[in-house]
Amino acid sequence: MKLTRLEEKNLIEAIKQEFLESNKAVPVGLGDDAAVIKAGDTDLIVTKDLLIEDVHFVFSYHPARLLGKKSLNVNISDIAAMGGMPMYALLGLGLPERTDLEWISDFFAGLKSATRENGIALVGGDISRAKKIIISVTLIGEGKNIIRRSGAKPGHVLFVSGTLGDARQGLLLLKRGVRLGETKYADKLLKAFLDPTPPVQLGQELSRRKLVSAMIDISDGLSIDLGHICEESGCGAEVFLERLPLSPELCLLQRKRLAFALRGGEDYQLLFSVPEKKIRSLSELQEKYRITPIGRIISDPGLYVIDKKGRRKKTEIKGWHHFRKRVNRIESCE
Amino acid sequence: MKLTRLEEKNLIEAIKQEFLESNKAVPVGLGDDAAVIKAGDTDLIVTKDLLIEDVHFVFSYHPARLLGKKSLNVNISDIAAMGGMPMYALLGLGLPERTDLEWISDFFAGLKSATRENGIALVGGDISRAKKIIISVTLIGEGKNIIRRSGAKPGHVLFVSGTLGDARQGLLLLKRGVRLGETKYADKLLKAFLDPTPPVQLGQELSRRKLVSAMIDISDGLSIDLGHICEESGCGAEVFLERLPLSPELCLLQRKRLAFALRGGEDYQLLFSVPEKKIRSLSELQEKYRITPIGRIISDPGLYVIDKKGRRKKTEIKGWHHFRKRVNRIESCE
Numbered sequence: 001m002k003l004t005r006l007e008e009k010n011l012i013e014a015i016k017q018e019f020l021e022s023n024k025a026v027p028v029g030l031g032d033d034a035a036v037i038k039a040g041d042t043d044l045i046v047t048k049d050l051l052i053e054d055v056h057f058v059f060s061y062h063p064a065r066l067l068g069k070k071s072l073n074v075n076i077s078d079i080a081a082m083g084g085m086p087m088y089a090l091l092g093l094g095l096p097e098r099t100d101l102e103w104i105s106d107f108f109a110g111l112k113s114a115t116r117e118n119g120i121a122l123v124g125g126d127i128s129r130a131k132k133i134i135i136s137v138t139l140i141g142e143g144k145n146i147i148r149r150s151g152a153k154p155g156h157v158l159f160v161s162g163t164l165g166d167a168r169q170g171l172l173l174l175k176r177g178v179r180l181g182e183t184k185y186a187d188k189l190l191k192a193f194l195d196p197t198p199p200v201q202l203g204q205e206l207s208r209r210k211l212v213s214a215m216i217d218i219s220d221g222l223s224i225d226l227g228h229i230c231e232e233s234g235c236g237a238e239v240f241l242e243r244l245p246l247s248p249e250l251c252l253l254q255r256k257r258l259a260f261a262l263r264g265g266e267d268y269q270l271l272f273s274v275p276e277k278k279i280r281s282l283s284e285l286q287e288k289y290r291i292t293p294i295g296r297i298i299s300d301p302g303l304y305v306i307d308k309k310g311r312r313k314k315t316e317i318k319g320w321h322h323f324r325k326r327v328n329r330i331e332s333c334e
Numbered sequence: 335m336k337l338t339r340l341e342e343k344n345l346i347e348a349i350k351q352e353f354l355e356s357n358k359a360v361p362v363g364l365g366d367d368a369a370v371i372k373a374g375d376t377d378l379i380v381t382k383d384l385l386i387e388d389v390h391f392v393f394s395y396h397p398a399r400l401l402g403k404k405s406l407n408v409n410i411s412d413i414a415a416m417g418g419m420p421m422y423a424l425l426g427l428g429l430p431e432r433t434d435l436e437w438i439s440d441f442f443a444g445l446k447s448a449t450r451e452n453g454i455a456l457v458g459g460d461i462s463r464a465k466k467i468i469i470s471v472t473l474i475g476e477g478k479n480i481i482r483r484s485g486a487k488p489g490h491v492l493f494v495s496g497t498l499g500d501a502r503q504g505l506l507l508l509k510r511g512v513r514l515g516e517t518k519y520a521d522k523l524l525k526a527f528l529d530p531t532p533p534v535q536l537g538q539e540l541s542r543r544k545l546v547s548a549m550i551d552i553s554d555g556l557s558i559d560l561g562h563i564c565e566e567s568g569c570g571a572e573v574f575l576e577r578l579p580l581s582p583e584l585c586l587l588q589r590k591r592l593a594f595a596l597r598g599g600e601d602y603q604l605l606f607s608v609p610e611k612k613i614r615s616l617s618e619l620q621e622k623y624r625i626t627p628i629g630r631i632i633s634d635p636g637l638y639v640i641d642k643k644g645r646r647k648k649t650e651i652k653g654w655h656h657f658r659k660r661v662n663r664i665e666s667c668e
Contacts, residue, residue, distance in 0.1 A: 011438070011461065018442055019449070019456040028457075035457035037422050037474065039373035046457065048472055050426040052464050088371050092384040092426075092470050104345065108352055115353070122353040123362075123369035123380065127345065130386050136426050136470035138382055140371065 032149055032232075034078045034141075045141040047078040053132035061174040064103045066195045067135070068110025074219065075139035076118060077198035077268040081217035083207020084143030086200065089115065089122050091137055094130025118200065145207045147272070152214035152233035154299040156273035159282070159291050161199045163247040164222055166192035168264030169254050185249045196268040202289045203270055211282050215272035221265040223315060227303060229273065238304040238312070239295035262305070273297050366483055366566075368412045368475075379475045381412040387466035395508040398437045400529045401469070402444025408553065409473035410452060411532035411602045415551035417541020418477035420534065423449065423456050425471055428464025452534065479541045481606070486548035486567035488633040490607035493616070493625050495533045497581040498556055500526035502598030503588050519583040530602040536623045537604055545616050549606035555599040557649060561637060563607065572638040572646070573629035596639070607631050 027043065028036035034047035051071050053059055062070075072089060079086045091111070095104070115122055120139070170193030178186050180194070198217060206212045214233055216225045222239075230236050244261040254260055274282055285291060298304075303315045362370035368381035385405050387393055396404075406423060413420045425445070429438070449456055454473070504527030512520050514528070532551060540546045548567055550559045556573075564570050578595040588594055608616055619625060632638075637649045 015442060015456075018446060035422070035424065037455075037457060039378055039476070040376040042374040042376070044373055044378075046422070046424060046472075046474065048424045048426050048458065048460055048470070050428055050460050050462050050464075050468065050470060052428055052462060052468065054465070055428070055463055088369070088380070090369065090380060090382045090472060092382050094384055094386055094389070094468070108349060112352060121371075122349075123371060124382065126382055126384050128384050128386060129389055130384075130466075130468075131388070132465060134384065134386065134428070134464075134468055134470075136382070136384060136468075138380075138424060138472040140380065140474075142373070 028146070028148060032082070034082055034084070036082070036143070036146055043143050043146055045079050045082050045084040045143050045146065046138070047075050048136065048138040049074050049078070051135040051137075053134070058174070059133065062194055063180070064106035065110035068107040068112075069114040069195060071135040071137050072111055072114040072118075072120070072139070073196055073198055074268065075137050076114070076200055077196070077217040077219065079139060079141040079143075080198045080200040080203035081147070081215050081270060082143055083145060083147040083203050083215065084141040085204060086118050086120050086139050086141040088140040089120050089137055091122060091125035092134070093125065093127045093136075094132070094134030095127065096131060096133060097129065099133070143207065145210055147203075147207055147212055147215040148232070149214050149216050149229050150232040152229050152235055152273040152297045153275070154235055154297050156213050156275050156297040157279060157293050158226070158237060158239070158271065158273055158295040158297065159293050160218065160222070160245060160269055160271050161202055161289060161291055162267070162269040163245045163250070163290070164218070164262075164267050164269065165250050165254070165257055165260030165264040166247050167196065167266035167268075168193075168260045169250050170194065171266070185252065188247065188249050189253070193266060196266065198268045199270055199289060202285070202291075205285060206270075206272060209281060211278045211285075212272040212274050215270060218267040218269045218271050219265065221263040222267075222271065223262045223303060224265075225271055229271065230297075230301065230303065233297070234301070236298045236300045236302045236304070237295055238298055238306055240306050242308040243292060243294045245290065245292040245294075362480070362482060366416070368416055368418075370416070370477070370480055377477050377480055379413050379416050379418040379477050379480065380472070381409050382470065382472040383408050383412070385469040385471075387468070392508070393467065396528055397514070398440035399444035399447075402441040402446075403448040403529060405469045405471050406445055406448040406452075406454070406473070407530055407532055408602065409471050410448070410534055411530070411551040411553065413473060413475040413477075414532045414534040414537035415481070415549050415604060416477055417479060417481040417537050417549065418475040419538060420452050420454050420473050420475040422474040423454050423471060425456060425459035426468070427459065427461045427470075428466070428468030429461065430465060430467065431463065433467070477541065479544055481541055481546055481549040483548050483550050483563050483566040486563050486569055486607040486631045487609070488569055488631050490547050490609050490631040491613060491627050492560070492571060492573070492605065492607055492629045492631065493627050494552065494556070494579060494603055494605050495536055495623060495625055496601070496603040497579045497584070497624075498552070498596075498601050498603065499584050499588070499591055499594030499598040500581050501530065501600035501602075502527075502594045503584050504528065505600070519586065522581065522583050523587070527600060530600065532602045533604055533623060536619070536625075539619060540604075540606060543615060545612045545619075546606040546608050549604060552601040552603045552605050553599065555597040556601075556605065557596045557637060558599075559605055563605065564631075564635065564637065567631070568635070570632045570634045570636045570638070571629055572632055572640055574640050576642040577626060577628045579624065579626040579628075
């Protein structure tokens with residue numbers, strides 16, 4: 001059986017089972033946004049993401065500086081989703097012979113700006129030759145009230161930060177030849193894809209104030225990532241389509257904007273569930289951050305979408321299609 | 335300027351300088367075997383290594399099970415070189431479509447055997463599609479008396495563990511079509527390359543007993559890695575060629591065995607310097623481990639080799655040629 005025909009969810013499940021025994025002492029192991037390990041009394045949050053040329057990014061689309069930033073920011077997003085504070089980064093970098101010094105210099109300038117913005121120290125890594133550019137960042141953070149995917153309960157209200165679907169539209173524009181600096185409205189969409197900035201402060205405030213029961217970052221698309229929360233929490237969810245926060249730019253350009261918001265991916269926003277009694281406290285944060293209630297957790301283990309006419313439709317909860325989806329994102333996004 | 339013509343040492347140096355400011359609070363940052371970070375009162379040792387198909391390994395040479403083991407063991411080697419205890423691993427894996435389930439299953443079986451042997455928990459990671467196989471392991475360990483590269487002083491005696499040059503000869507045999515299971519003496523050499531087992535217990539004992547002043551793992555070859563110790567310690571070294579520990583198998587097969595031992599790479603043995611007054615205590619360890627004195631630290635900042643006739647010859651201290659050398663190792667090793 002080849003990997004294309006393999007159900008990746010099963011692969012990840014098999015790996016989890018295989019390594020379960022050795023992981024008994026680990027607070028959070030395989031299967032959350034990041035792993036949590038104990039170091040003395042400190043809870044450390046550890047995550048790593050591979051960015052591979054032509055799978056996760058296209059060389060000609062992505063300015064080196066923004067790629068350097070994004071390679072750190074996608075990892076920051078995982079730590080933000082647990083309410084943690086990113087602290088130390090390691091970089092594995094595979095570079096083809098064709099890579100010129102200017103590109104390398106720009107890449108590191110972008111990486112540095114993201115470390116500086118977030119108070120992160122780059123402490124180690126490995127550079128090697130490769131046929132395609134490979135960026136492997138490991139990020140280590142600390143967390144006090146670590147928020148997992150598994151605490152959502154029926155009745156809890158679902159919120160998302162920012163707007164959804166912009167990154168997918170940005171990628172679509174890139175594929176059509178649009179580049180940064182041409183028009184303002186396109187720039188906003190292009191930047192959503194090329195230069196995402198995860199709301200790490202929001203994640204930390206939600207954690208410090210203990211306002212949320214479950215949280216995840218939306219990297220694989222709202223429906224898949226909401227599916228993760230439902231699966232880990234043993235519940236379902238309903239989402240009001242007309243409440244999905246959309247940017248005016250996406251609305252202007254994309255007729256399928258709701259599909260983009262539901263399944264676009266690469267948003268790097270936060271999706272979280274809030275117990276009803278804590279919603280008043282949350283409203284204070286709404287002055288500082290764009291946070292939108294989009295639905296609620298239900299006991300029926302399914303994902304339902306409700307359209308503007310009130311019609312309720314069951315949608316399949318998408319599983320862990322990371323592998324296939326990420327590829328699609330570059331290679332066959334409409 | 336393209337990367338082939340770039341002095342990689344300068345690149346690493348530039349990166350170190352660029353990120354120096356953000357790293358002030360980090361006990362050991364860029365430029366040792368691994369980074370050391372503080373988590374509460376605990377010193378954590380963090381390292382990561384990329385293994386890329388056709389750069390660091392060749393698919394047809396490397397049984398999946400041994401590749402799974404090696405991908406963890408090369409990282410364990412870095413932590414062993416600081417006297418630490420490996421604890422948590424994260425795996426980033428890029429797999430081509432052609433990869434079949436049996437290969438994946440074997441790879442994870444090998445990885446698991448290495449985690450079990452060393453009491454390591456696999457806590458997280460990322461799987462993605464890729465054109466070539468990419469293995470990116472991050473390993474986190476703990477250390478009490480962390481041994482750096484920088485503590486060697488003139489007069490300290492240099493020791494290595496195990497034998498040197500076998501892995502290079504093993505790779506050479508693989509390139510000539512020799513495979514595991516054909517002859518016993520070839521198997522030993524092939525295994526040195528395909529299935530290295532770093533002496534992690536030795537590293538920990540040396541650290542616990544505070545016997546050594548500087549230590550490094552020999553991954554890039556004795557002369558380069560000794561060069562690192564000299565550079566970081568601000569000294570030089572002399573090596574007695576006839577004392578280099580060679581396996582009978584290497585001696586039998588390779589006329590250039592001394593060159594292989596000096597510059598072979600991938601040995602994953604430990605190289606360390608010992609103050610003279612501690613050599614008596616070290617001798618207790620010699621019953622348990624193969625440890626060989628091969629030379630000593632001198633104040634003159636150069637690397638000298640002394641042949642069996644007592645002729646002393648200066649050798650250029652090889653810098654950080656990781657990048658080019660690793661490529662050579664696969665593509666143009668004699």
